[in-house]
Amino acid sequence: MTAEINFEDFKPRVDAIEEAFQQKWERFRYFVLEPDRPEFAEGLNSFGPEGISLLEKAKSALTQAKEFQTEMLGRKSRLSALRKEIRNVAAADRGVAGQAMTRLELQMSQPLEIVETHLNHFIGTILTRQEALDVTLPGWRPRRGHLHPITLVRERIEDIFVSLGYAIEDGREIETDFYNFTALNIPDNHPARASQDTFYTSDGFALRSQTSTVQIHAMQRRGAPLRMIAPGRVFRRDTPDPTHNPMFFQVEGLCVDRGITMAHLKGTVAEFLRRMFGAQTVTRFRPSYFPFTEPSAEFDFSCFKCGGSGCRICKNSGWIELGGSGMVHPNVLRGAGVDPEEFSGFAFGLGIDRMVALMYGLDDIRLLFENDVRFLRQFD
Amino acid sequence: MLISYNWLRELTGTVLTPLELRERLTMVGLAIDAIDELEGDSILDVEVPSNRPDCLSHIGIAREVSVIEKSKLQIPTSKVTKTEGRAADHAQVEIHAPDLCPRYAARIVRGVKIAPSPDWLVKRLAEIGQRAINNVADITNYVLHELGQPLHAFDLARLTDHQIVVRRARAGEKLQTLDDVERKLDPDVLVIADATRPVALAGIMGGLESEISQTTTDVLVESAYFNPDSVRGTARKLGMDTEASRRFERGADCANVLQAQTRCVELICEIAGGVATDDAIDIYPQPLPARSVEFRPARVESLTSLRVEPGEMQRILAALGFVETPSASPTVREGSQAAGASTFVVPSWRSDVGLEEDLIEEIARHAGFDKIDSELPPSNMAGEYQPVEIKRRDLRRALRSLGFDEAINFSFIDNAHDEQFALLPGLTTVSESAAERLVTLQNPILDEATRMRPTLLPGLLQAVRHNLNYGTRDISLFELGRVFATFKQGELPVEREALALVATGGALTEGRVQAEREFDFFQLKGALEAAVDAMGLGPLTFSSAAIAHLRPGQSAAIFLDDETPLGSIGRLSESLAQPYKFRQPVYLAEIDLSSLLESRGRPLQYAPLPRYPAVVRDVTLLVGRDVTFAELKQAIAAAEIADYAGVVLVGVYEGSNIPEAKRSVTFRVEYRAPERTLRDEEVEERQRKLIDLLLRKFAAELH
């Protein structure tokens, strides 16, 4: 049985541990402060040579703080050893001795925990700052291409007419005289037939000057009733200038059925233009002349830019001329094998290039076929 | 056509303002381009449709105005007060070409005094853009603009033997016209001649020698009707476009010949003095027949949906000059009797009217197109896209997402490209000359562009050049369009749709200047394959081939399903890159899209998912450079190794540590058994078998 010791003898040993703690604690005391205080960073200076980063010093401080904690509070610490000896303290003093030890333990462990928390926080802040992205840098986005504005407008026109019950048709671009002129009731002496206006191949075939040629083929093939549009490339001998090209794109529509009237023509063109240019669009029909329709009408629509009050686009008239139309000429129906006493029909045509120029504010349509990517890349 | 508002008011008594007239005339089919406000008058610029020559005059426009306003047209009265003698006593007229000149009338005014026109006449002509010359010439011009009938005044003294002969020119004849140009004539040209020589181009322009001058005292006033085709043909051939030719070539009013002449002679006597002959020499051997049109009023509504009162229909037609006649011998069409059919005689000035539909149009435009309802036709049909149109849309969108911009070029190209490019397979027969093989334009508009393009490639290369010139270095373009070739002389040419791609520079990333990587053969090949795949078509196969416009060793023929030749792909040859001054590689592909679109798409069919995992093994072989990936792949697939499930390329290496004539190819082979997981040693055994086979077949080594 070992001899009992009293508190008088025990206390110096407690005090010695505290003294040892206080000596080393001196280096860590800054870290009890909030990490954003300047003293906190200054306190790190003793944790590494000048020139190494604050992050390295903070990591080193954290390591040393943990070692310090182990040294003072771990299983092999003097405090731990002392705790084992408490049973040798005389029973009467044992309570006091226990309290002193507990107090010392808290006195050491609490600040060290704060220090560790603060150092971890400090390190975390630096790391976050280092890893932060500039989220405004460009995304990894492969450059996409762009469809030609003529394609975009043509497809939009097609979509509208398919939804109105029309089929899309296409035909040859080099045609016989019959399909390009005769079947369209264009007389032999009509100026459009002259080589001034129409391209001819050395074999005497015509480059189609309108896609109405497709209508004749379609009527012959499908018969009446019939609803179709024919978008496509057409050719006229115009010298290129800001408003002309020797090649352009056109869409022609045809509706043949029993009881078709000009009211249906007006309704169809008006509906198309409303869908194309907005619900507020007003359409106007004016009498005109085309060999393949009778009666014939040109249609204008209210200027989408100024709404009719007059501007540069509509040349101050409030109206934009867009295309030609009319009731299919009986000679055309008969020529395509449709009886004009039983069926009637309307036809209309408009330039896709002109629509493109209007919709996108293009002032020189030669750009359409120059294929300058600075132009093409402005479209969808 | 410039129309004076004051003049119009004299003829109609219109109460409409010029602005109101603009609106009203536009809505009956006579669009007014502009109104020029002059001091005391307004000038309307009327856009006259090509079928309405009658509206190339104030009286014609006035007639439309009188219908609009329900007012009475005041036709200028013509009465020559002082006459003496017969025209035939002073001149002779013969028509030798009645087919080209159905009617010719000549009247003489003697003792005129040629002087400047009075102010009112000068002013009136000036307002409608006409320059005053002298009183007689100005009067003919005035009547032309008033009544629409072109007239010409000859100095009678200058006509040899006072003779007028209307005939075809003789080969070698010449005529100095009023514009001081010497015209070479030929028998296609109708001339007015005197006893010895041509003195005017019929219906187009007079001659300088017989023109009215200060010394003229006796005038022969010509009023005639010339064949429109003849006048048009001559005017076009000689590059002339005159006030007279413009009217004759669209069709003048044959019945108005004398009336206009009388008006002209009246004014000459009044303004220039002189005495007119009592009559005119009027040669009109075969009067043009009057046309009549049968009309069923009910058809107005059935064609236009307009309901017009019968009385209003009558009024419009009558005011326009149509005369209703009791159908004496009614050749009435079936069912038309019930509709109250009647027959209208067409006025001589309306050469455009010949059908019932024409009368319907007359009524509809004066009743007002704006009165016609607007409604969609009854919906009884389903819209449809052609299946190929849907595929084209897929194709375009796939190429767009692959970074290609869509180009559109003219369909005609320079014949300098004739021999430069390999054309689509089967487009032409190669044995003939370019001129026979390709489609040539008779009348190109751009001098150099004489061929209908047999390939899209020259256009795309030109576009690359254009963009390089403007500082764009990274370019990828595609185009869809027809290509053309002669099938057989005299038959319609072949038209096929082609797809072409061109790429140079690098594949860009949006917002960064540096290209992700430079374009090469495999990038273009991959883009083409991806685009074809997006249509649900293909697969394409490629085999090394010599292609005219492509660099040897970097060019391939493209096939569909290993058999149908479709086109070519590769790097542009050095000899073609030079003229374009390309200093960076340019890659091109062109395929026959028509054939591809006609091919059957891949059927979409679900396959059950494998129940057991696959095992993969890599193998690297050192093979000769002439052994292709396709051959190796084909051999592996054909090796019939048990549980073989597929092979993919890992990589190809050539270079420093590889013998020069060799390349190292690494594959990953996949094995899978349908009913169990393969054991390692089973896989090893299969892989060894495969490798042995490849080593033997290709004289390869393991690497």
Ligand SMILES: [Zn+2]
């Ligand atoms: Zn506007």
